[in-house]
Amino acid sequence: MTRTTDTPAIVLIAGHWLGGWAWDEVLHHLNAAEDLRTVALTLPGLDDSDPERASRTLDDQVAAILDVFSRLGVSKDQPATLVAHSGANFPVSLVLDRHPELVHRVVWVDSGPVADGSVFAPDLPDEVTELPLPPFEVIGQQASLEGLSDAALERFRARAVPMPGPVVRQRAALTNDARREVATTLVCCSIPSTQVRELAAAGHPMFAEVANLARLDVVDLPTGHWPMWSRPGDLAELIRSAAAQTD
Known part of the structure; x- marks a missing residue:
């Protein structure tokens, strides 16, 4: 049943x-605001109770x-604010x-839109069914762990679910230029945002799509790659401010 409000x-x-x-x-922090309806979604493939999770796809x-949208009563007249962290940028x-x-x-949290044809792990062999969380010394070379306490790192390690092989091997087929017209934060x-803009202008593969966005706001929140743990209140x-914007 859908709910309209x-x-x-x-x-x-969240990301990978x-x-x-x-x-x-x-x-x-968000639930303290009674004028918001917020859902934190666990994507298929990242639910450790799902016996078929390793076969899930993008x-x-x-x-x-889209099912969550339907349950929330999201429509053209009542669109949602979609918040994507890191590797959630593919779906x-x-x-x-x-x-x-x-x-x-759409609010990209230390993330951004992918380009048509993008694949997260194009060289991953077909026989590899999943990608587990790497050691933190490896992750730290690819994404900043700044601001994370030992407790946060322990929780990350304990609750992390391996990424399904089909998800990280699937190519993103994007054909609708209207995606670039959606208001973006x-x-x-x-x-830093200055570096992101420079990389986008230079056509860096990770940020090239940013240069194509028609309605873009850029905000700095200096911290590591997991701000939901290092600066959750900020x-x-x-997110609340972005959701309230009407232009």
């Missing part, structure tokens, strides 16, 4: 290895996001491509 809907999606639990501290993840980019009319604003954490306020 004037209360704005916000859907939070993470479920909806990763947003617990942010939700604590298309399954897109379907799950969220696909949602924007297929149903841009359902998104009031880019929250820059581990890389991130919640940025």
Whole structure:
């Protein structure tokens, strides 16, 4: 059953290895605002109780996001704010491509839209069924761990779920330029906004799509790659502000 209401809907999606639990501290701050409806989604493939999780695909993840939209009563007249952290940019980019009319604003958290043809792990052999969370010394060379306490790192390790092979091997097919017209807030954490803009202008593969966005706001939130743990209150306020924007 769908639910229609004037209360704005916000859907939070964390990056690789993470479920909806990763947003617990942010939700604590957002739920203090009675004028918001917020859902933290665990994507298919990242639910450790799902016996088929290793076979889930990006298309399954897109379907799950759209199902949440349906349950929240999201429509063209009542679009949602979609918040994507890190590797959630793949399924969220696909949602924007297929149903841009359902998104009031997309908030990229230390992330950004992917380009047509992008693949997260193009060289991953077919026989590899999943990608577990690497050691933190390896992750720290690829993404900043700044601001994370020992307790946060322990929780990350304990609750992380391996990424399904089909998800990280699937190519993102994007054909609808309307995805670039959706209002966008880019929250820059581990890389400052000035550098992000420079990389986008230079056509860097990770940020090239940023240069194509028609309605872009850029905000700095200096911290590591997981601001939902290092600066949850500040991130919640940025999300609330983005969801409230009407232009």
